[in-house]
Amino acid sequence: xxxxxxxxxxxxxxxxxxxxxxxxxxxxxxxxxxxxxxxxxxxxxxxxxxxxxxxxxxxxxxxxxxxxxxxxxxxxxxxxxxxxxxxxxxxxxxxxxxxxxxxxxxxxxxxxxxxxxxxxxxxxxxxxxxxxxxxxxxxxxxxxxxxxxxxxxxxxxxxxxxxxxxxxxxxxxxxxxxxxxxxxxxxxxxxxxxxxxxxxxxxxxxxxxxxxxxxxxxxxxxxxxxxxxxxxxxxxxxxxx
Amino acid sequence: xxxxxxxxxxxxxxxxxxxxxxxxxxxxxxxxxxxxxxxxxxxxxxxxxxxxxxxxxxxxxxxxxxxxxxxxxxxxxxxxxxxxxxxxxxxxxxxxxxxxxxxxxxxxxxxxxxxxxxxxxxxxxxxxxxxxxxxxxxxxxxxxxxxxxxxxxxxxxxxxxxxxxxxxxxxxxxxxxxxxxxxxxxxxxxxxxxxxxxxxxxxxxxxxxxxxxxxxxxxxxxxxxxxxxxxxxxxxxxxxxxxxxxxxxxxxxxxxxxxxxxx
Numbered sequence: 002x003x004x005x006x007x008x009x010x011x012x013x014x015x016x017x018x019x020x021x022x023x024x025x026x027x028x029x030x031x032x033x034x035x036x037x038x039x040x041x042x043x044x045x046x047x048x049x050x051x052x053x054x055x056x057x058x059x060x061x062x063x064x065x066x067x068x069x070x071x072x073x074x075x076x077x078x079x080x081x082x083x084x085x086x087x088x089x090x091x092x093x094x095x096x097x098x099x100x101x102x103x104x105x106x107x108x109x110x111x112x113x114x115x116x117x118x119x120x121x122x123x124x125x126x127x128x129x130x131x132x133x134x135x136x137x138x139x140x141x142x143x144x145x146x147x148x149x150x151x152x153x154x155x156x157x158x159x160x161x162x163x164x165x166x167x168x169x170x171x172x173x174x175x176x177x178x179x180x181x182x183x184x185x186x187x188x189x190x191x192x193x194x195x196x197x198x199x200x201x202x203x204x205x206x207x208x209x210x211x212x213x214x215x216x217x218x219x220x221x222x223x224x225x226x227x228x229x230x231x232x233x234x235x236x237x238x239x240x241x242x
Numbered sequence: 243x244x245x246x247x248x249x250x251x252x253x254x255x256x257x258x259x260x261x262x263x264x265x266x267x268x269x270x271x272x273x274x275x276x277x278x279x280x281x282x283x284x285x286x287x288x289x290x291x292x293x294x295x296x297x298x299x300x301x302x303x304x305x306x307x308x309x310x311x312x313x314x315x316x317x318x319x320x321x322x323x324x325x326x327x328x329x330x331x332x333x334x335x336x337x338x339x340x341x342x343x344x345x346x347x348x349x350x351x352x353x354x355x356x357x358x359x360x361x362x363x364x365x366x367x368x369x370x371x372x373x374x375x376x377x378x379x380x381x382x383x384x385x386x387x388x389x390x391x392x393x394x395x396x397x398x399x400x401x402x403x404x405x406x407x408x409x410x411x412x413x414x415x416x417x418x419x420x421x422x423x424x425x426x427x428x429x430x431x432x433x434x435x436x437x438x439x440x441x442x443x444x445x446x447x448x449x450x451x452x453x454x455x456x457x458x459x460x461x462x463x464x465x466x467x468x469x470x471x472x473x474x475x476x477x478x479x480x481x482x483x484x485x486x487x488x489x490x491x492x493x494x495x496x497x498x499x500x501x502x503x504x505x
Contacts, residue, residue, distance in 0.1 A: 053381055076280065082380065087377075097366070110383075112283070
């Protein structure tokens with residue numbers, strides 16, 4: 002039984018009177034793995050940030066569960082954000098916090114576990130990606146690939162029900178990409194809902210439940226990977242080949 | 243011509259009013275959101291306040307010591323020399339209290355803190371904004387007003403107050419020690435003159451100024467940091483604006499308080 006988690010209705014987004022996104026209607030079910038594709042500058046990242054409550058909505062409705070982000074209070078949006086995670090294009094690790102503290106931040110802030118438990122969880126995560134030796138280093142002193150993996154760990158450490166990925170594979174070498182895919186695969190096993198924006202989505206092809214194609218700042222087509230591949234559309238072919 | 247001038251003056255006034263409204267709102271909302279907001283993260287916020295106090299307060303002790311000591315010596319030596327010639331040695335205590343405790347202590351400490359910490363706050367937050375760290379914090383359900391703004395303002399206020407007390411203490415007592423040694427005046431006499439002339443009003447004014455200066459410097463630093471949109475080139479401009487505006491607001495408040503207590 003499919004249970005809708007995110008529902009977008011007639012969503013429009015403007016920046017300085019210019020249309021960034023228009024007339025977006027979309028439904029994402031709980032546990033689904035959704036990939037948003039489209040040419041550069043189509044507003045994919047903006048759409049993802051809006052879904053995550055990072056950008057305010059002015060037109061249309063956007064539901065996360067029962068909460069409409071259009072009318073939600075700040076506290077309600079923050080309660081959603083505590084249940085979700087966002088992986089940023091440029092990692093966005095907190096520069097004045099060590100790698101270990103970056104991963105521990107959401108756990109420490111929410112004060113769910115005692116400090117010893119947090120240390121154990123974070124250490125386990127670092128060991129999982131074989132980066133236990135960089136825990137005491139500031140993000141500025143680690144490689145881009147390592148920063149991306151740490152950003153992924155920071156996202157999964159809170160066991161979120163939804164993860165928003167904004168180009169998580171940029172700058173990753175082959176081995177690091179494999180580790181990242183493994184992390185994502187683990188979240189899928191846990192039935193985490195995933196919304197993914199990436200040009201490099203071939204490596205996660207087998208997980209995809211739904212593809213959303215953006216064109217001219219609106220949704221051009223929605224379907225399963227097979228439906229999209231079989232669409233025989235020149236524009237779509239240029240994106241997926 | 244005159245009409246344009248009046249329109250420009252009006253616009254400039256409205257911009258200043260808008261700016262004042264912006265920094266006031268930031269200050270008020272950061273406190274309201276921290277008190278009324280969610281119960282999460284209080285321990286982390288306390289840790290950040292401690293770090294801010296350490297950075298703004300403890301790390302500035304050397305420069306504060308040097309400036310306050312040299313200033314104290316100069317004022318004591320000059321005041322003693324001139325007042326002795328005029329036969330008004332009993333005024334030394336009063337003058338020292340007014341000059342160091344009420345006026346120069348708070349304002350010079352504020353200038354040092356604007357240069358050291360106001361710029362650091364604006365730069366740090368500006369860079370966090372450019373590299374999407376603020377967005378990352380928000381994405382975790384953490385309120386930047388509580389996690390970023392509040393600890394810096396409170397830390398800045400506490401550090402500024404402690405540093406002003408330290409500045410005045412080093413300035414007065416250090417000045418007495420060195421001045422007394424140079425001018426061969428018994429230290430006990432100096433101490434007696436100063437302590438007997440120290441009024442509770444002097445301490446209150448110094449305290450009021452320092453705590454408000456701390457709030458002004460930290461809030462303006464944070465405000466300009468947050469104003470940055472996405473380009474690293476905006477950071478130095480924001481820092482410059484934060485220094486200039488912090489100086490202006492600090493001096494205006496200093497003037498207002500001084501005038502009110504003399505009226």
